[in-house]
Amino acid sequence: SQKIEQNSEALNIQEGKTATLTCNYTNYSPAYLQWYRQDPGRGPVFLLLIRENEKEKRKERLKVTFDTTLKQSLFHITASQPADSATYLCALNTGTASKLTFGTGTRLQVTL
Amino acid sequence: DTEVTQTPKHLVMGMTNKKSLKCEQHMGHRAMYWYKQKAKKPPELMFVYSYEKLSINESVPSRFSPECPNSSLLNLHLHALQPEDSALYLCASSSSGTSNDNEQFFGPGTRLTVL
Numbered sequence: 673s674q675k676i677e678q679n680s681e682a683l684n685i686q687e688g689k690t691a692t693l694t695c696n697y698t699n700y701s702p703a704y705l706q707w708y709r710q711d712p713g714r715g716p717v718f719l720l721l722i723r724e725n726e727k728e729k730r731k732e733r734l735k736v737t738f739d740t741t742l743k744q745s746l747f748h749i750t751a752s753q754p755a756d757s758a759t760y761l762c763a764l765n766t767g768t769a770s771k772l773t774f775g776t777g778t779r780l781q782v783t784l
Numbered sequence: 785d786t787e788v789t790q791t792p793k794h795l796v797m798g799m800t801n802k803k804s805l806k807c808e809q810h811m812g813h814r815a816m817y818w819y820k821q822k823a824k825k826p827p828e829l830m831f832v833y834s835y836e837k838l839s840i841n842e843s844v845p846s847r848f849s850p851e852c853p854n855s856s857l858l859n860l861h862l863h864a865l866q867p868e869d870s871a872l873y874l875c876a877s878s879s880s881g882t883s884n885d886n887e888q889f890f891g892p893g894t895r896l897t898v899l
């Protein structure tokens with residue numbers, strides 16, 4: 673069966689540390705992978721997109737890697753802040769153009 | 785304007801009611817989406833409209849009926865819903881319905897409760 677799993681339902685880290693979130697998928701061959709942030713009661717907000725021929729993408733304190741052999745993406749937030757606390761979702765294109773399937777999500781809590 | 789708006793924010797309806805959810809974007813996007821999200825779960829795709837035509841229906845029950853009157857508007861008509869249909873309904877848009885690397889812009893959602 674096809675799955676997109678994010679390794680932790682919840683992740684607690686201390687302010688200033690690097691948060692690393694994992695997205696693993698099986699039985700897909702996505703051309704790209706996206707990461708979104710979702711705050712409670714709100715819609716997801718796009719953060720980064722990485723294509724299958726890209727190994728790494730950076731945006732400010734965010735870094736994403738994409739390993740199509742391992743079928744895995746890692747999402748890093750460096751120098752984490754309490755304001756980074758949210759649920760983070762990976763999403764893959766899984767079929768026809770524009771169809772996104774979301775991973776299970778990781779709820780990140782950054783404490784002082 | 786980089787915003788997707790949704791109305792209403794909250795909706796409570798009985799199983800015999802007919803109601804509609806509305807979504808609007810003014811970014812010139814040509815693809816629009818409906819997602820359903822249950823508590824502590826990821827969004828699940830329901831429908832995709834590309835250039836005002838329905839391009840994807842993820843086997844959604846017929847009690848949900850989408851409509852795209854024009855490129856800026858997306859409606860979801862609800863009829864004879866069940867309590868298990870209670871969820872957050874999210875609308876999204878992206879610039880192209882045919883390219884496969886577009887970010888999606890989401891609205892704040894409509895919190896639907898079916899009694």
